[in-house]
Amino acid sequence: MKFTLSWLKDHLDTDATVQDVADTLNRIGLEVEAVEDKAALFAPYVIAHVVSAEQHPNADRLRVCMVDTGRGEPPVQVVCGAPNARTGMKSVFAPAGTYIPGKGITLTVGTIRGVESRGMLCSAFELELSDDHEGIIDLPEDAPVGQPFAAYAGIDDPVIEIAVTPNRADALGIAGIARDLAAAGLGRLKTPAVAAVPGKGPCPVSVSLAFTGEDAHLCPAFALRLVRGVKNGPSPAWLQRRLKAIGLRPINALVDITNYITFDRGRPLHVFDAKKVTGNLVVRHARDGEEVLALDGRSYALDPSMVVIADDNGVESIGGIMGGEHSGCDETTTDVLIESALWDPLNIAQTGRKLGIVSDARYRFERGVDPAFCEPGLALATQMVLDLCGGEASEATLAGTIPDTRRALAFPYAEVKRLTGLDLPAETMRGTLEALGFLVAGTGDVVEVMPPSWRADIEGKADLVEEVMRITGLDNVPAVPFPRLEAAVAKPVLTLLQKRTRLAKRTLAARGLVEAVTWSFIGKAEAGLFGGGDPRLALANPIAPELSDMRPSLVPGLARAAQKNADRGHPDVALFEVGQVFASDEPEGQTIVACALRRGTARAEGVGRRWDGEAKPVDVFDAKADAMALLAALGIPTGGLQIVPGGPDWYHPGRSATLQFGPKAVIGAFGELHPRILKALDIKGPLVAFELTLDALPAPKAKPTKMKPKLALSDFQPLTRDFAFVVDREVAAAEIVKSAGAADRNLVTDVTVFDVYEGPHVGEGKKSVAIAVTLQPTDKTLTDAEIEAVSAKIVEQVAKKTGATLRG
């Protein structure tokens, strides 16, 4: 919403500066977006007298002018190329150092074909006043030399633009803005009252509202009036100047009047050329297949949800949004029908959205215009038409009824203190409300407040508190320390999952992984490849095809990101993300997953080639190490953890595993990505990843105290025995480790695999797995015989469980 300071002063008696106005607007909730101070911009331009204009000695098309700037200095020499430069004329002078907006340059003292020039005589184009650059501005003989040109020409009016929130339809008219400013103490409201305009004879065109009871709200009231014998043409300069200043293009007087009242009072109007209207007007639903060529020159296909104004010709206007070209007013218009109507905000918003029309009328009607100003608005427009275009007005006709929006709200003054902390005298609050147009009845602690017709947004006492608070100024609300709920040390607040999420991020970062935040949505094909693709998780209006489906896994986003980094010359990347994945559109379908992905040689220990070793590409064990490190950091006991060979479909079946505490307690997976997946995503490996669903991890057992279990240390030396077993290639090493440990649970405290061998020495389809078993005696040193007995038991157990033989 734009307006000029002088226009505001039509409604507000004030000597406030533009800065005061802007500061106050911000303070009361009408946010200033821009202030354009034209007076400052045009300050160097003065009205000047061309004392002489003589032919330039060295150029046919140039003249050397001596210019009297009226400032008591000797005439200034200016070289001018304008054909109309002549001795004795009055024009506009800009001295060296002036910024010329039309040319985007700053003037300097220059020498043109050997003659010095110390300024410029300006064209209207150079001042961005019009497209006219045929010659310099030619002012009347009586133009006051030495005076600022902007003030003389009336182009020094500062323009203020404010952002109006959706609840403040009343501030979409300058009168409404003035009312707010007056209430805030910036001046006295002086908006002139609208006098009734007598008419001669009834309006010859009638209006009917073709709505049934339940649709009556679409157009509650429609007022219409004819003015005969008008003379339409360009509107007066003052009106054109105001419209131009706020960015509107003057069309003709009749149209300009409607635009003027739209901004002056927030009351959109429409004018029909009465001679182009056939028969009477009917306000009705549009019909399927109907089209209208609107005033913006575009044709719109209508549907029955939309409301139109039609005559015997068909649709003449899209109600409350934009008029039709056919019955629009132009210079030939002699009889004009002026419309002032009320429309349903919701329907206007929907129609405007569907048709893609953004108009000043729609903008106001969808926020709600003042119903009580429907008929006065028509009178105001009629008077302006009579004043500017002449003619003779008919009486007004009104179809429908103006809704009565009066309502009384009980307002306890104490509510202001309760909600804001502001302690104000009751008279102050009453005064503020009354200044804003509210009627306040009663004298006690609780009064009855009746909102004005232009404030449809006021529903209850909280709204009244806001009115009082914003006019008082939020800066005057004292900040009050917010007490703790208990006078105590702050208690921990994070949930288990929140703590685990935080810890997971720090742990993975400490393993050399870089945290990424990737889109929650991925492409449809990718979603399908990674266990998703449920149509219920596909966006109806995705912003791009590759951002269409809610992600079922974090792997594809990270894999894509890794490839993009590789394409930029960073092939060895280690990325992780801890974020949400979606299994359904229900809240329970959303879980938090920690996922890390390594590419190239981006291993935890180091990346790339190194002087003391080769650059080893990442493999499944890098992913496993990340997963196990995370479980360890999160304190998840891994005693019962099963590492089941083979993972979800997007992993290499022979180089992946599922992490679970049981078939129904899967917590994640790790592995190398499946070659088919790499091909489908058009990315290159090696690429390994792990995924761990943090929601699926078991919660720690509740303990009554923070005591750690008693530490039992043995007084006896541990000893280690090595065993090399030959087993079938398919036997899982973990089985050997598990069996060895199970051979004597009291003595065996650790089993590690220190060598794995496949080759001719063990035969086809076999492998050798060498383990080191640590025995920890607790009550006495073991004898050789006892050690032998345990060793034999270990060999027997492993053989029994895995078919292993001790390697000879």
Added chain:
Amino acid sequence: MTDIPTLERTLIGAVAAAADEAALEAVRVSALGKKGSVSELLKTLGAMTPEERREKGPLINGLRDRVNAAIAERKAKLEEKALAARLAAERVDVTLPLQEGPQTRGRIHPISQVIDELTAIFADMGFSIAEGPDIETDFYNFTALNFPAGHPARDMHDTFFLPPDDNGERKVLRTHTSPVQIRTMLGQKPPIRVIIPGRTYRCDSDQTHTPMFHQVEGLVIDKSSHIGHLKWILEEFCKAFFEVDQVKMRFRPSFFPFTEPSAEVDIQCSRKGGEIRFGEGDDWLEILGCGMVHPNVLRNCGLDPDEYQGFAWGMGIDRIAMLKYGMPDLRPFFEADVRWLSHYGFRPLDLPTLAGGLSS
């Protein structure tokens, strides 16, 4: 009888000439070994008369002691030499560069870091962290928050929709974190003090907008909290978060469907050379929206607005991260470019705390 001084000269000379420990050992054996020249002399002492022994004993023992000492001295020297040779041989080029270790390479994303900072500040004020689903119903995202159907404020949200279900209802990707206010108020009894960080979505994409971004919302519900408390919390938050002693804030009345009264908050700053500094200057930067929870929202959550009251505020996590740490653009936050992440990310163990300071 050997001439002792001659033998001594010979032996001392041999010790001095021994080039390594083996040669020295050979000299030692030749002198002090079982059959050594000095040992042989010592053996003669037994056969001597007491007078002879009194005369020769000190000479021979003296010879033994001096040879021993010479050998020990020479041995020490040779060991020293050998060690020096070994050390010289073992020398490596310690300027050879290491590969960067994991702690050096790893990074925390600025969004995670800022959420941890927010958590540290607000946990101290007794706020817990509330969360909710990204896929929301129209009820939680709009209706319960007092957005009337068709209201222009709904339009301004650029909502992502999911397909309609059997009843024709479309779920949405939450356009703000405010639906979690509703879930919190429906799920727990006042007093409520929560902050709600999370992902939010709007189908809008340009230089300054991404279809996904992060918000943090605060909510307080009890029987006495008012705008004055809200102002204090936000001022304290801004000082703590931006790590400055003073901030100047400007509260402008505004409009949100779910708060009444509502305000937007600007923070005073200076911009010099592309750097934003808070607590000085004369520019204003909008950072958040806030207000008293609208009576209709309280009612929608089963709370009597005449009994309960409270306030809420919301701001962009990405935005305040940019303001504090100086990232010029929003889009790279979500592009996973390791160059950007390594530069703007945080070291793995830079855990923000109030005790140690939010940032190091």
